[in-house]
Amino acid sequence: MRGLAAVLLCLMIASCGQVPPAQVPGSSTPTSDSVTTATTTPSIPAPLPPSSAPLPPTLPTPSRALDPSVKTVRGTVSAGVESGCTILTAPGEQYLLLGADPAIAVAGAVVEVSGKADPGAMTTCQQGTPFHVSSTKRG
Template structure:
């Protein structure tokens, strides 16, 4: 009984190995290679062809938000207040009042002293009618 189980195990294992051989990649176990009139197939590793050189331009790099690279970036420190119109946030700094566009609402609350970085945009159209519009790139408590 033990001998027949071992033989059965060998047959199962041998058939599993033969089942994984891709078709046409070599001689199968049912066809002996010595009687075949065809030359044995040679297997070569599958290496993808090299990519052709790309003529597409590289994607643009994103600007680094530092004052050294962009002279228009300004950092201002002041006190936050609510504007006359609803939803308008103002920053009062010495000698200037800015309308903050895009400031973090969790930090830019009325009465808080904050420091914002960004770009003033005096020509921007707003409904707030107060202060110089200022596009904020970063907000932090001052």
């Protein structure tokens, strides 16, 4: 079956490049010796005129309050085991705070942060679930 498909493919490719045979001398059609080929450049289509149809209305961006992945967590801030890492310990969970206000999220402070947990984020802090903070307040 494969061999037959390969043969058919070769025949199709070979037939695409065939040149018509030379005409018999004295006939009304020119022979291959007297045929000149003209080169043509492909035409580029003209750009379409601007549409007069109105654009569809844009949808407003939903607020963070409507985004189900945004959450607010309250807990106590502590320094992480790695330098520069800030951890929020909440009931039953530890979060690695990414982007929290450093003036508010200091070790020992009770804070409330809003943002999104990102368990797949790569960090060097080695503890807590990474949490991208959008707002920080004393809590």
